[in-house]
Amino acid sequence: RLVLYPSGDKKRNGKGHISLYVTMVDTETLPSVWEVHVDLKLFVYDHKEDKYLTIQDANGSVCRFHEMETENGFAQLLPLDIFKDDFNGYLVDDCCAFGAEIFVIKGTCRMDSFPRAKEHVPYYTYTWEIKKFSALLLDSYDSKEFTAGGMKWKLRIYPQGHSTSSGLMISGFLALMDRQTLPLHSKVCAEYKLPIKNKDQSKHKEKKGNVIF
Known part of the structure; x- marks a missing residue:
């Protein structure tokens, strides 16, 4: 589906612009580990010329959708x-139209399509204690770097939510920091748990899953 910010997505530097994204829905029906690469084009209809203005990445980069990033756009x-300028024909009689062209280059994949590690990689636990949470003002914060499974990672939180969860809930992500050191075309498959601890242990919250980096 298309997600439109008529006044701009200020959290992603969209102030003073129209912001438009494509969001994957019904992802719960996909395998536990999935990734979709698409060639994405977005359109704004020009009523005066009866044609669409096409917007796509200037570098021709492929958009990557996965469990932790279900939204892409501009x-x-x-x-x-x-x-809003009448001369340009995008907004006429308070009406406008947007569109998207999505060409799937690479579809979903399963964990069992990757070679299994010959040796079991032990689980690693990292605890990030955040003090004065109510005083956090930035859009996002990163934890200190830590090592697990021979790779370097960080936790990233968005106190006011991220993407479609903005303003609704806290968003938390696992970020791979040394992706550039991987051999060409290599992937890292990670199984993770992201818990939020409560003083009352019976009220701990936890999200878990698998993701490909």
């Missing part, structure tokens, strides 16, 4: 002053 799709 925070700065079109400046608001250009969009």
Whole structure:
């Protein structure tokens, strides 16, 4: 589905612009580890010329959707002053139209499509204690770097939520820090648990899953 920010997605530097994203839905029906690569184009309809303005990544980069990133698009799709200018034909009689073209290059994949490690990699536990949480003002915060499974990682939280969860709940992610050191075309498959501890142990919250980096 398309997600539109008429006044700009300020959390992703979209102030003063129209922001538009494509979000994958019904991902719970996909395998526990999945990844989809797409060639994505977004469109804004020009009523005067009866044609669409096409916006895509200038470098031709492929968009990557996966369990931890189900949304891709442009925070700065079109400046608001250009969009609202009658001369340009994008907003006519208070009506506008947007579209998307999605070409799937690489579909979903399962954990069992990757070679299994010959030796069991032990679980690693890292605890990140955050003090004065109510005073956090930035969009996101990173933990200190830690090593697990021979790779370097960080935890990243968005106190006010991220993407479609913005303003609704805390968002937390596991980030691989040394991806550039991997051999060409190599992937890292990680099984993780992200718990939030409560003083009352019966009220701990936990999210778990698998992800490919």
